[in-house]
Amino acid sequence: MSSDTQQGPLSLEQTLAYLCEHDLEEELQLILQQLAASNQCDGLFLLRIGKGRLPVQIEAMYQSDASIFSKRDAEMLLSRVANNRHLHSYTSLREPAIVEDVAAIIDDEDSRLRLNQAKIRSVLLLPVGGERHYIFGAYRYDCDGKWPEAIRHNLLLAGSMLGLAQEAARQRLNAKSNELVCIEHLYRLPIPCVHIGVDDRVIRYNQSAAEMLRVETLQKVESLVPKREQKRLLETMALVRDQLLEQSSCEVPLKYALDDDLSKVTFLCLSGEDGPILMLVEPVGEPAMESEERSVSLNFDSLTGLPNRAYFEALYDLANPCQCERSTFVGFINLDRFQVVNNVSGHRAGDQLLCQLAARLSQLVRKEDVIARLSGDEFGILMPNIDAQSAEQVAERICHAMANHEFCWEGRRHSVSVSMGMARCESEVDSVSDLLRRAGAACRLVKEKGGNAWYFYSAQDPVVEKLNTEMNASVDIVGALANDRFELFYQPIEPLNVNDDGLHFEILLRMRSPEGELIPPGIFLPAAERFNLASKLDRWVIDKLLRWGSEHLALWQSLSMVSVNLSALSISDSEFINWLEMRLLGEPELVSKLCFEITETAAVSQLDHATGLINTVKPLGCKLALDDFGSGFSSFAYLKLLNVDYVKIDGQFIQHLCEDRADQAIVSAICQLGRDMEFEIVAEFVESLEIAKHLLKLGVEFGQGYGIACPAPLATLTSGEGLHWYRELEG
Template sequence: MNITPAGAPTPKMPFLEPDIERALLRAYIDSANDGIFVLCDEMKFHVANPVLAQWLGMSEAELTAHGQRIPITDLFGSAATASQFRHQFAAAAQGQAVRFEVEIRPPRGDTRWVEIGMNRVHLEDGELVIGIVRDTTEQKMLQTALQHLASHDDLTGLFNRRAFRQRLRTLVNAQHAGAVPHALLYVDLDQFKVVNDTCGHAAGDELLHQIGMRLKKLAGSADLVARLGGDEFGLLLHDRPIEEAMKVARSLCEDVAAHRFTWDGRPFEITASVGVCAINRDIPSAEEALSAADAACHVAKDQGRNRAQLYSEGAASKDKRQEMAWVARLQKALEENRFQIWHQRILGLRDTDDADGVHVEMLLRLVDENGEIVAPARFFPAAERYGLMPAIDRWVIQHLLLGGECGRPHQGMPAHCAINLSGASLNDDRFLVFLEDALRRTAIPTTALCFEITETVAVANFARVREVMQRLQNFGCRFALDDFGSGMSSFSYLKNLPVDSLKIDGALVRNIVEDAADLTMVEAIARIGRALGLRTVAEFVESDAILEKLRAVGVDYAQGYAIHRPAPLAADPAPQPGRKG
């Protein structure tokens, strides 16, 4: 062993000759997986590594030939892309580090999406701009597919309810600013159940597809057609007075009635009931417009079906009375403690996932006046519309973490549990203060708690949700994005939200055995989760076949009737016989 004597100068690294340095630099450039270029102030090539030359369909010699060098903008195949590049290049030439994404269509290369980063390099002979080009085509295609999935109905190809509501909100808000009136049509098929029950779901799906196409043909180029759910459709008629909207609604009824649907040689007569609502200054919100049109549609059904009904105060009164009745029932249930906390087991799909204890999601049930158990799907809409969700969430926290009036936590608590928080509660400062106080007082290890927040709430209230997450993380709590994939518009927010898990929307999970597209989406989300270090949980797992598919694509956890049916929390949360974990 060569030991330097004490006090001797430290040996220096060997000096590299300039030629050697250039050779090493060139070797690095040529071996890079990304495209690399060096441009002069005229945006002409001085250097183009093999990867970039291959993408552009030209050799480096062609790109950098003396006296014949080609400006990089000549190879983009798009005037818009070239203009964007010139703008970013000018910023880089001024010393700014820039990064942007564009689509390139080289005349002799393949079309692809790329991310370009550029910086200025100062040399003795002048200044150049160096750029790194990364192929983002696969990510862009995946994002586009998920965006389409988030805004479109798989069966009909029409817009889905979420996209419809967003457009409706835009039109309602424009009315408050004095824009021209629009109209909303709510369409419900009258004989759909007969087709579905007698011929099966395949026949029902085909009928929905055919009706959706007919509605699309009736709509104008500026109008929006959506499937709102089941056999219900919505049309937003842009810049249409109510008189014209009623004509469209009547024509729609006539067109659907004229349609002859046949399945296995059996003909069916199909009709539709249509509710019409003017979108004007009298409509305070998109939710009110949709509720009014829905109420008018019910009146059309009550009056004999196969007709159009214009919304009036009388048409909406029944629906309003029903919702207000739910409000009163919920308030009384809160006063009388007529709620129950249930649980559903979450199964780890890898051998190590359950090593740290049982995982469950906490669920809520209402016990009605007759002692019957009521699922939240029946009363949550009214609770959300009339601001009762913070009170309901408060009840859950009180009884789960503090043991209600007993002053101790629920004895049925598992090792790890997920608790849902509503958007209204997240925006309520008083609720957040209450929750933080409960976390300080509870005897339950706060590290065992995972709060679930729906993706749509997280995106719509990004700054607030992030603030709440950061405050509750101080207690060691974790977070999951619920219904992930149902309303996704971008992945960028995932990098900026301190979430630990993604709960894949059950609408994507339930058909993965038969539907290759759904399976691909679930696999993509699992890959995203792994890349970001997040656990993935699949909901609505209703068969062993689905369970095996989830294991195969790398999903971490599963939840659904195939694993454990919801039960009161006092019941043993252990998995059913024969189940792993």
């Protein structure tokens, strides 16, 4: 540190780090100057109480106006202050002391005159860590004598550091290791100090650390905080360990603290790369009322006043469900159509509805039950010591009462109902997270059936088993994405009435288990839709396909068309659409062969989003296909609004086409629409040559199914030439 390189006031952590590494003889004056600037002081001094004619000796002093006192004058004046009958005990000062009006306690007229000339009004005297015969002080000019708590706190720590550093500076002349001597004195600070080795284990610590942290030698440093905070603590320390920062801090709760108050943990690197690290712990102080308010904000939802999720989980542990005479149940409640209220009447209306629901739920449960707001429009109920029949009665009462609740906002009426899932604590190993997950799964089943009901979770329930299968599949999806266990397959789409030299195929996605076995798409694709993973899969498919096309450009150019399915979640995701546009713009040689397929259901239910997709990709040269057409005849009315190139007839109209005249009539009508509206028809589920011949007679242009070709790995495709399957129809 030097006056020509230091920029701005030093923080306490920077000051401490500097004191650990340098001799103070030439730098102490600059440190005092920085501390004064940081803490709104006009002067700082470090006193050593001695004997003789001048009982006070100034070890160091800084004045914002150096012309006010010489060092000798200051020593004379401060000696008179120390000798005053009101201040004689400060030679053994243990607590900070404020002299609001120094001139009022000085008997000597000359000294009082000098103080008035200097405009010094108030002095703050602070104890110094280490030896008691040091006093650290500060003075201010024209002021009301008040010293803010933050400044007193900062100066108290700074004074302790300076006093101990002064002692260390004297002893360094004979010490063999400057670092060990400095650390020894740092450990005399009134705050916990822990010396951490390169393996992140405790090497040594001071008495304060032993008392507050219950630390032990060789203990892993992350074990000093709760498990949920360990990653953040290690990441903070890594910033110093990796020399990205000289010091780094975070606020975390201590594992063995008497309460949940946060502590500021600061890491300092003392010996350069791969050296030991010093950890300091300071309580984040606050007045009692602020502490109480913070406790409320940490444990209760600010909108509804109900316990929050963290407090709900803590209350579950306190309830000790395994010791109850009867069972413990956890309920999961979700408002039906809550987003409609937000969209139509605004978020203020939504907040008011949540408050009404919270108040109503509190009236509908037993006195010993706990209602909590988990997040958004999700609420939890903890019902200890209750039998299944009584729990059912509570669930029925809640659903019935909320179904009859009418919410009014600014003259607009909204019907309200809830979906509710229930789960029973079955064993000692069941955590509240387990029960909430099960109750949430049961609630999800209710919502999928229209809501306004409750459902009990049972592991033996076939419906729940299917849901669990999909939930497990969703976990597998995440793992498969991370470990590249997905694979692209292709299935040809063959022309029935024309010769097309290039191959037209649809891209299909397959997932492999960790053991390499193929998992049926009927398992993982519904799970992807249910658990909002479909967009991630769509991104993976498109990115992988375009990479394959770039690597096999000649083969790609010989193809006729490559169809890719997009999920309903993707077409409604603006972030995905933006990504897709940018990705396609980066592959101008590939886009003309692409055809994106969206289902009829997705297009009809999200017409604006479907139109937005069409308007995004068609100008780039891509084609659009409407998949599963005919599964809902409302789509006929929307066809004129959707500028698609292909319509794929739903397989339910193809499987029995040969013998079902109704299916034949429907397919014929769709073909007529295609001719009139200029889009081509693709028939799915073409399982036989006989079906294909019927399709050809009705006017269908393309067929796809196991009767034509089975799906195969895209990696095995070596030619872009079509199968010329139409020749089978001519035979």
